[in-house]
Amino acid sequence: xxxxxxxxxxxxxxxxxxxxxxxxxxxxxxxxxxxxxxxxxxxxxxxxxxxxxxxxxxxxxxxxxxxxxxxxxxxxxxxxxxxxxxxxxxxxxxxxxxxxxxxxxxxxxxxxxxxxxxxxxxxxxxxxxxxxxxxxxxxxxx
Amino acid sequence: xxxxxxxxxxxxxxxxxxxxxxxxxxxxxxxxxxxxxxxxxxxxxxxxxxxxxxxxxxxxxxxxxxxxxxxxxxxxxxxxxxxxxxxxxxxxxxxxxxxxxxxxxxxxxxxxxxxxxxxxxxxxxxxxxxxxxxxxxxxxxx
Numbered sequence: 001x002x003x004x005x006x007x008x009x010x011x012x013x014x015x016x017x018x019x020x021x022x023x024x025x026x027x028x029x030x031x032x033x034x035x036x037x038x039x040x041x042x043x044x045x046x047x048x049x050x051x052x053x054x055x056x057x058x059x060x061x062x063x064x065x066x067x068x069x070x071x072x073x074x075x076x077x078x079x080x081x082x083x084x085x086x087x088x089x090x091x092x093x094x095x096x097x098x099x100x101x102x103x104x105x106x107x108x109x110x111x112x113x114x115x116x117x118x119x120x121x122x123x124x125x126x127x128x129x130x131x132x133x134x135x136x137x138x139x140x141x142x
Numbered sequence: 143x144x145x146x147x148x149x150x151x152x153x154x155x156x157x158x159x160x161x162x163x164x165x166x167x168x169x170x171x172x173x174x175x176x177x178x179x180x181x182x183x184x185x186x187x188x189x190x191x192x193x194x195x196x197x198x199x200x201x202x203x204x205x206x207x208x209x210x211x212x213x214x215x216x217x218x219x220x221x222x223x224x225x226x227x228x229x230x231x232x233x234x235x236x237x238x239x240x241x242x243x244x245x246x247x248x249x250x251x252x253x254x255x256x257x258x259x260x261x262x263x264x265x266x267x268x269x270x271x272x273x274x275x276x277x278x279x280x281x282x283x284x
Contacts, residue, residue: 036217036228038248042270044230044282045215045248073187075178077254077263079222084252086178086264088186106180106187108250108266110226112219121219122228124250126268128184129278136271136278140186 008076008083011111011118016069022060028053032112032119040105040125061096068092068102072142081113088142089125103127103138150218150225153253153260158211164202170195174254174261182247182267203238210234210244214284223255230284231267245269245280 001009011030018027028049037046039055046052060067070090077084085108092102110122128137143151153172160169170191179188181197188194202209212232219226227250234244252264270279 036215038228038250038268038270040271041273042279042282044246044270044284073178075264077224077252079224079254082219082221082224082226084224084226084264086180086252086266104186106266106268108180108252108264110219110228110250110252112221122217122226122250124228124248124266124268126180126248126266127271128180128186129182129269129271131183131278131280134278134280136273136276137184138273138276140184142186 002078004078004083005076007118008078008085008111011083011120012071012074012076012085012087012109015109015120016071020067020069022063022067024053024056024060027056030118030120032114032121035120036122038122038124038126040127063093064096064098065093083111083113083118085109085111104141144220146220146225147218149260150220150227150253153225153262154213154216154218154227154229154251157251157262158213162209162211164205164209166195166198166202169198172260172262174256174263177262178264180264180266180268182269205235206238206240207235225253225255225260227251227253246282246284 015030031049033049037052072088074087089105089107108124111118112121157172173191175191179194214230216229231247231249250266253260254263
């Protein structure tokens with residue numbers, strides 16, 4: 001791993017660690033103020049750190065347990081001040097309504113190096129869909 | 143726009159132009175052999191240019207008309223040999239079953255400069271979902 005790849009890996013470790021413990025301030029410290037987020041849920045995009053923070057707080061509030069995070073098939077591209085990472089991301093745990101959940105999403109993270117170090121400028125999280133039935137495919141496994 | 147941004151914009155113009163005209167060879171000329179594709183449909187990911195080509199051919203075959211493509215809120219990050227672009231992407235036209243469709247997806251494209259110029263190493267296409275109902279949200283508009 002190059003030095004830059006190690007830095008981007010540290011960003012991703014901070015990102016998944018803060019998600020796991022639902023530490024909103026630590027998590028948001030990894031996002032640029034003008035980040036654009038395409039989430040699993042509507043709307044099409046969340047523009048800016050304030051909107052992204054509110055959406056994370058809404059999501060964190062649905063969990064009773066810590067949020068289980070596992071990454072698989074992680075790839076990192078980095079050159080100069082831009083990095084792109086993509087990975088399969090397993091999310092698991094217990095929701096406040098008592099349901100045990102365990103599902104895989106696809107995650108793409110695009111980051112830029114700034115005076116504050118590497119910051120996420122864009123994130124894209126999704127699951128595939130069955131367009132014929134109009135149903136989300138939440139049980140796809142790698 | 144810097145010279146590198148202009149090159150990446152040209153890649154995206156080639157990508158959307160080839161999609162519009164369903165020109166599979168021109169479209170695939172923009173992908174790296176080891177590209178990883180997260181599509182609107184299952185499975186979680188398509189690994190490699192051969193799997194991506196088969197998936198595009200399947201999709202192209204559902205269209206009677208040309209595929210209408212409109213990009214909005216396009217952002218490009220580029221440094222050295224890595225670029226990331228993200229955009230809202232409107233897809234419209236007439237399917238072979240006679241249905242007129244017109245929907246917005248979120249598109250993220252990560253590219254790397256090689257001996258063959260800029261090539262797409264990763265692409266992520268999705269629509270948001272309503273996880274309570276398990277339904278895809280295919281009618282979201284910017």
